[in-house]
Amino acid sequence: MFQIQIPSLRPMTTAHLAQTMTLLSMTSVELAQKIEAELANNPALELVEERRCPSCGRVLRDPGPCPICSRPHGDSSSPIVFVSARSDFYQPGAGPMSGHGQDLVPDEYMSASEDLPTYILRQIAPELQPTERNIAAHILTSLNEDGLLSIPIEEISHYQHVPAERVIEVVRLIQRADPLGCGSENVQQALLAQIEILSETRPVPELARAAIEQGFKHLSRRQYSELANILQISRSEAEGIAQFISDNLYPFPARAHWGDIRHGEESAPAVYHQPDIVISRLKSQTGSPLVVEILMPLYGTLQVNPAFQKEISRIHDELKEKWKLSLEQANLLIKCIQQRNNIVQRLLEYLAIHQRDFILNGDQYLKPLTRAQVAETLEVHESTISRAVSSKTAQLPSGRIVPLEMFFDRSLHIRATLRSIIAQENRALTDTQLANLLAKQGYPIARRTVAKYRAMEGILPANLRRTTPA
DNA sequence: CTATGGCACGGATT
DNA sequence: AATCCGTGCCATAG
Structure with missing residues (x-):
């Protein structure tokens, strides 16, 4: 049904499990740093250049043409979603953004944040x-x-x-x-x-x-x-x-910090994150598949250095023990990374299908969803989903960057309809009236809750509100 | 008296 | 076990 190939999984050891968990709760940028560090002190690891699509610059993991560029436009009978990884900024139809003078887009990512x-x-x-x-x-x-x-x-x-x-x-x-x-x-x-x-x-x-x-x-x-x-x-x-x-x-x-347009947490430094996931439309046309890209800010694929593996059989004694250890660590890391990417990929596959309306049409269309539900259908532990969801952000087709947690927001859709009611109101409605209207639209919530939602959305109480003439 | 915001409790979620 | 969230009760402002 999907064009996603899930690599076959091997049984996990406890070490494997523990490390996968750690990796899972990292953002893509953090992961890249971690990998760089490992590369530096483990000789068994190496980074090989991977194949890229000549026209869009995406990383191609499977042999064959680029799944996106080769796709005939508007192929709407195809799956709703497919996932591909990419490692640099994407600019439709224009190739890598190296363009001009100022190094706005560095060739290599250097730090956890971009300016x-x-x-x-x-x-x-x-x-x-x-x-x-x-x-x-x-x-x-x-x-x-x-x-x-x-x-x-x-x-x-x-x-x-x-x-x-x-x-x-x-x-x-x-x-x-x-x-x-x-x-x-x-x-x-x-x-x-x-x-x-x-x-x-x-x-x-x-x-x-x-x-x-x-x-x-x-x-x-x-x-x-x-x-x-x-x-x-x-x-x-x-x-x-x-x-x-x-x-x-x-x-x-x-x-201002990205995300919540509210005051309060003024702790955030002026640091901007790049998203870990980018969701876009293959073609702006209804029914067009969603493209979900999981960002991996590293050029190349991690693998065990074959030369190292070869050499190890010829080495003796205490050195051999050391090398063996490195080799094991390298293998473990690679497996864990695969595991991590696999889970993130499956999670997004689910989200992209289940919350398609939200992704395309905005907050009102978010369906209530709990991490537990996802965990059940994906047959993984709840905490696994929790880790994968927290501390990751996705860029929606609209260009908005939202935390993945938003996909699990219990009240976002109600707040969105509340916003639209207030946007259309002729005279300022009181919370009680709003609660009644919301109930008619199928959201029976208490008056007190309306007040809370209002506050969350930064909307003033009725007595201080002047209606915007439409 | 009505409309709102604060506090805190209990159930759901993580 | 810890946290989040909706809600009820009560105090306060207009």
């Missing part, structure tokens, strides 16, 4: 025209530590010999990428960009935008009475709006 420019570039790469790549690179390298543009747009447009409008177009793209609002010229612009994007997916107080545009000075100085005057609203409403802004927007985009 902000790289992180953003990867998100927007699919939407960039080839000629826009230089512009994007120029903008991204000109960001200051807050994520704001440190040079005027004119300078870029002049230097790149393109009209300013082109530059602005690219800036727009960058603003929409994950730390929302990066690439803006100043704090005010950044906030406006964020509110713009935010309002597409969730309700936003009507006057929030006006507050930033007209009352920016007062807003930043917390002069709420003056702000209220300008906007012709009461002071408490002004405070509500200020609250919304400080809860949901980031004046300095680069300081």
Whole structure:
């Protein structure tokens, strides 16, 4: 049914099991580091160059043509999913992204995190025209530590010999990428960009935008009475709006952490992770298969050095013992890595099928799912799934990067419909009314719970809410 | 009196 | 065993 070949598994020893577990809870980048370390101190291991697809640069694990490039377009009768591994950034139709001057995309991964420019570039790469790549690179390298543009747009447009409008177009793209609002010229612009994007997916107080545009000075100085005057609203409403802004927007985009657009955990350093998994569509067409790629940031495949294995029979004594040990370790590591990848692959295969609607159409379509259920169908222990799920992130076709845990979020779909109800409301509905409406849509939840969901989504209570006119 | 947020309890999940 | 989550009860604000 699927085109995925699962390597046959060998019985596991306890050491095997323990190590697989450790590897399973690592992100792909951590794993790469681990492998590098092993390579350095175990002579029995070697990294061999693998075959890559000449047109898309993907790693080809099985003989034959690239499963993606060779696929006739729109082959919708084929399986919903197939999995392939890749080791570098993917840019549809354009080959490896080595392009221009600035080393935005290094040839080798050097550390566990990538910097902000790289992180953003990867998100927007699919939407960039080839000629826009230089512009994007120029903008991204000109960001200051807050994520704001440190040079005027004119300078870029002049230097790149393109009209300013082109530059602005690219800036727009960058603003929409994950730390929302990066690439803006100043704090005010950044906030406006964020509110713009935010309002597409969730309700936003009507006057929030006006507050930033007209009352920016007062807003930043917390002069709420003056702000209220300008906007012709009461002071408490002004405070509500200020609250919304400080809860949901980031004046300095680069300081925001990815993921939860909420305040609170300000502990996260400005480190951006690359996803461990990338899910995309083979072709943007309904019924088109999903492409699930499990990232492995290492060039080459790990194997036991054949020369080493050969030599070992000729060696004697104490040295032989040492070598034997190395060899065993090498074998074990390789097996464990296979095991890890196998589990991650099966997990994603399940998720891609079971949560296809969510992947393609968004939060509302997430089906309730527990790790235990997955564990049962995949016939592995619950804790195995737990480990595989935690600490990994996936990039969805929309470009959003989400933790895999989100696939198991019990209330995400309800929160999403709650958002849409509030987005469409004419007058601000109270929590009790919202609870009733949700019940009609098949989500019987308590009033108290509505309040909690609201808080989670950063939506103000009814009395401080002004409905956005549709 | 109504609408909300805080605290804490119990059941489910990990 | 530890954690998460939905909910009920109660205090508080308007």
